[in-house]
Amino acid sequence: MRIWLKDSERRPDPEPVETDDRKAMLVGIVVWVVALAVLLIFIEPLDAAGNLWWLWAAIAGLALGLIGLLYTHVRRKKSSR
Numbered sequence: 001m002r003i004w005l006k007d008s009e010r011r012p013d014p015e016p017v018e019t020d021d022r023k024a025m026l027v028g029i030v031v032w033v034v035a036l037a038v039l040l041i042f043i044e045p046l047d048a049a050g051n052l053w054w055l056w057a058a059i060a061g062l063a064l065g066l067i068g069l070l071y072t073h074v075r076r077k078k079s080s081r
Contacts, residue, residue, distance in 0.1 A: 021072045029065040032058055 036058040039046060046052055 025069040032062040
């Protein structure tokens with residue numbers, strides 16, 4: 001196996017694959033919503049153990065997922081023009 005190939009020996013780069021990233025974002029958002037719901041059910045023991053930051057981590061994950069969903073939606077609109 002050679003590490004370096006001459007340009008004349010290289011095959012052309014493949015075409016990029018079209019994907020729908022919004023589906024992956026939606027799955028992640030659903031997971032964060034479920035995690036948030038479970039944490040809200042057990043909020044008292046969570047607070048007693050000093051792990052209330054888990055709740056904020058779920059909220060941050062949900063917020064970042066929504067931002068990512070918005071970004072991929074806008075990017076998809078721009079690329080379809």
